């Protein structure tokens with residue numbers, strides 16, 4: 649197979665990636681996959697093509713070609729195949745090996761530092777020949793997933809040099825899930841809410857979309873305004889957005905380095921007290937918010953990310 653044809657398949661995969669469908673409001677990558685045998689395309693797929701959240705490689709190998717012998721094929725994929733998936737799903741790297749695909753050509757490595765390079769290494773260790781797109785096409789793959797990549801870029805906690813504005817590398821906009829330590833009739837309770845964030849530069853507007861279900865009497869709708877410092881600390885205040893509720897207070901949150909969750913405290917007044925406080929965690933999914941909250945509740949002294 650000559651280089652021109654190979655590039656053609658890579659470009660095709662990049663083109664197909666553009667049709668990827670995100671399953672929710674979180675940031676998901678665009679991924680395109682093309683399977684080739686003897687220079688001819690056997691099948692193609694993009695992320696979420698047939699079903700929500702399905703990876704391109706999975707759609708291609710297991711949904712479109714479940715019964716085919718894939719020996720002698722080459723898989724072109726715009727993003728490094730994954731190495732972990734929640735049970736009972738199986739990671740794409742493993743599927744590639746199980747289906748005996750002998751060669752994989754990768755557009756870009758996964759920008760998530762926890763995954764980056766592992767898929768590639770796993771394939772190599774399991775006897776798959778792994779290649780990368782040439783630099784100019786790799787650049788296209790990276791450009792295609794620029795926003796997805798940016799969320800993983802490590803954040804400098806040091807102050808920006810004099811005269812230079814700090815570089816913003818977190819985008820907190822979108823849907824979050826919050827878990828709050830609060831009270832109902834003077835007794836402790838845990839409230840959960842769906843929270844919407846809009847971000848303009850370092851200015852963060854926060855609002856809950858529902859009153860806490862666990863605390864129908866003490867729950868209320870609120871609006872908050874915060875500022876992001878050092879790409880990692882959020883400070884601000886919140887005020888009830890209902891006419892007969894006087895609750896208000898201040899927030900302090902510490903953001904993890906890829907902007908996927910924040911832990912902190914609120915201090916203010918609520919249904920029961922004029923001065924009270926509690927822990928709070930916001931995360932992109934409710935399970936993580938609950939898990940982080942559980943850990944935070946046992947905290948005595950402080951936390952570092």
Ligand SMILES: [Zn+2]
Pocket residue numbers: 703704705706729730739740741
């Ligand atoms: Zn995958």
